[in-house]
Amino acid sequence: MAEFAKKLITSKDVQERCNDWVESQKNFTYADETQCKRKQTDDDDSYNTDSEFDSVSECGTKRRRVVLPLKREVYHLSCEWINCKYKANHVERFVNHAGGHVSDLSTRTNEKGINVYVCQWNGCLYESNDPDEISRHVNYHAYHTKLKCIGSNIRARIKLPKCHRDSEWKNVVDLPAPLLCRWEECLKRFRNYQLYLYHVAAHIEEGPRGNKVEGGLECKWTGCSSLYPNLYKLRDHIRRHTKEKIVGCPDCGATFASNTKFFVHCKRQIPIDVQGFQCSHCNKFYPTEGILRDHVRLHVFNYKCSLCDMSCESPASLAKHVRYRHVSTRSFPCQLCSHAAKSQQDLDSHMTVHTIGPNFSCHFEGCLYKCKGAYTLDRHIERVHCMQVRWYCCHECPIKYRKSYRLTKHLIEAHRLQLPSGHTRFQYTHDEDGCYRLQMVRYEAIEEENNPSINQPKIQDRRFKIKLNKNSSMPQIEILEDLDEQGEEDEEKETEKKSEEKSYERKSMPVISNILISIDETDAEGNIIRSRTVEAQETMELPPSEGPPIILT
Numbered sequence: 084m085a086e087f088a089k090k091l092i093t094s095k096d097v098q099e100r101c102n103d104w105v106e107s108q109k110n111f112t113y114a115d116e117t118q119c120k121r122k123q124t125d126d127d128d129s130y131n132t133d134s135e136f137d138s139v140s141e142c143g144t145k146r147r148r149v150v151l152p153l154k155r156e157v158y159h160l161s162c163e164w165i166n167c168k169y170k171a172n173h174v175e176r177f178v179n180h181a182g183g184h185v186s187d188l189s190t191r192t193n194e195k196g197i198n199v200y201v202c203q204w205n206g207c208l209y210e211s212n213d214p215d216e217i218s219r220h221v222n223y224h225a226y227h228t229k230l231k232c233i234g235s236n237i238r239a240r241i242k243l244p245k246c247h248r249d250s251e252w253k254n255v256v257d258l259p260a261p262l263l264c265r266w267e268e269c270l271k272r273f274r275n276y277q278l279y280l281y282h283v284a285a286h287i288e289e290g291p292r293g294n295k296v297e298g299g300l301e302c303k304w305t306g307c308s309s310l311y312p313n314l315y316k317l318r319d320h321i322r323r324h325t326k327e328k329i330v331g332c333p334d335c336g337a338t339f340a341s342n343t344k345f346f347v348h349c350k351r352q353i354p355i356d357v358q359g360f361q362c363s364h365c366n367k368f369y370p371t372e373g374i375l376r377d378h379v380r381l382h383v384f385n386y387k388c389s390l391c392d393m394s395c396e397s398p399a400s401l402a403k404h405v406r407y408r409h410v411s412t413r414s415f416p417c418q419l420c421s422h423a424a425k426s427q428q429d430l431d432s433h434m435t436v437h438t439i440g441p442n443f444s445c446h447f448e449g450c451l452y453k454c455k456g457a458y459t460l461d462r463h464i465e466r467v468h469c470m471q472v473r474w475y476c477c478h479e480c481p482i483k484y485r486k487s488y489r490l491t492k493h494l495i496e497a498h499r500l501q502l503p504s505g506h507t508r509f510q511y512t513h514d515e516d517g518c519y520r521l522q523m524v525r526y527e528a529i530e531e532e533n534n535p536s537i538n539q540p541k542i543q544d545r546r547f548k549i550k551l552n553k554n555s556s557m558p559q560i561e562i563l564e565d566l567d568e569q570g571e572e573d574e575e576k577e578t579e580k581k582s583e584e585k586s587y588e589r590k591s592m593p594v595i596s597n598i599l600i601s602i603d604e605t606d607a608e609g610n611i612i613r614s615r616t617v618e619a620q621e622t623m624e625l626p627p628s629e630g631p632p633i634i635l636t
Contacts, residue, residue, distance in 0.1 A: 158174060162184075167184070178222070209258070229277070230330055234345060243346065250335060265306075300316075300317045302321065332348060362378060383527070415430040432456070443460045475490040480497075483518065490511075
């Protein structure tokens with residue numbers, strides 16, 4: 084009994100000491116030093132590239148990748164219409180408010196004497212004489228503000244560098260295409276981009292749910308028959324048709340279709356002296372290993388052209404190569420002259436010929452330089468204002484040029500270098516000393532077994548054209564050889580010539596035996612100097628000749 088009382092007293096003493104400690108700690112406030120430092124650095128230009136997708140716990144283990152759902156985002160939407168200070172936390176209310184500014188548009192007469200509507204959004208320079216276009220444009224500003232708000236929230240939650248691009252253009256948005264729902268031929272038109280996305284999402288939500296739907300879910304967008312295992316994959320796919328973006332940069336206004344692209348955009352803003360990942364091939368610096376890895380893939384050419392020996396780094400560049408080198412079709416005619424271009428970009432460049440006066444002017448204060456092309460303006464800024472001179476240096480001798488084509492001519496004539504097979508020019512890389520020199524290494528990853536073009540002979544002096552196959556459910560493009568009228572005439576002449584040769588071959592040749600051929604050599608006055616006789620043997624064949632055979636009798 085005494086031992087039990089001793090133990091009980093001991094327990095009471097421990098409990099009293101614990102209670103005293105708890106009471107003493109009420110006067111103290113604890114704060115996590117790491118969290119305080121993090122809050123202080125959130126407002127600074129931090130170069131730590133950790134993200135919420137790769138968070139690490141205190142014990143060193145990697146946490147599960149968790150993203151804040153879009154429905155839990157807290158919006159702080161501010162209307163930037165001139166003299167408007169409306170703010171809202173609800174997307175639908177803000178969208179409806181922005182749509183009401185369509186009636187507040189101002190008008191003016193442009194240089195061509197046409198009355199146009201002028202957008203009054205802060206920093207926006209858009210104007211149009213089409214009521215439908217200007218309405219879609221104003222409503223898109225509300226959706227664009229929502230994307231910038233999402234980007235600001237993401238950057239506040241994780242450590243991402245701020246964008247250092249020119250913020251004056253952050254509200255200059257591209258006009259969205261006509262908003263037409265093409266799900267099962269719905270064909271309903273919209274002027275509000277956010278309501279358009281809600282409408283398309285309602286079509287998709289009608290499908291069955293589940294991680295793996297039996298038979299899959301088919302995309303019912305006009306011209307598309309893709310099949311996906313569940314509703315979530317189909318929802319991601321439909322963004323390709325609606326051109327939906329999910330996040331925007333709050334500083335420069337650029338929009339992105341995924342958070343990853345937004346992270347890369349922010350991480351690229353890190354100053355070059357902080358970027359520690361350098362490409363060993365082109366000596367460029369990159370902020371993270373992932374961005375460097377994506378860049379290195381561009382140095383590997385693994386898309387082989389089936390019409391020549393050219394290899395490209397991407398399907399887009401391969402399509403561009405085929406269009407310019409093997410396709411003769413020019414599908415973009417000029418409306419002002421007989422010129423036709425192979426792409427919309429070439430047509431836009433050609434249209435500068437029909438403009439009066441320069442189209443671009445230097446934005447540096449005090450500089451009056453003007454020109455017609457953006458490339459010429461960039462070279463002017465680089466040469467005059469940035470004091471940068473491009474030197475193209477020969478790797479064999481100390482000679483250097485200001486133009487790349489002069490170095491190309493020098494390498495071919497002086498050093499007897501030949502262009503790579505399938506290429507029309509040399510490639511030059513930027514070295515550490517600032518000069519451009521010949522690219523000596525090229526990486527190609529092409530499987531010879533799976534590439535039928537390697538065993539095929541090289542096609543020369545042939546032109547091709549694109550033909551659209553409309554019979555299939557999906558539009559298909561076929562590359563066919565382009566035979567113009569002159570080529571068809573030459574082909575007809577060649578076939579006639581072959582038919583004549585065959586007709587002569589089918590004729591029975593006469594039997595020739597004991598033919599004596601007399602050959603006389605004469606001088607300038609006609610006197611016979613030398614005479615000889617040649618005897619031919621009996622034969623049923625004549626030696627081959629280019630023309631029809633001549634029979635001597």
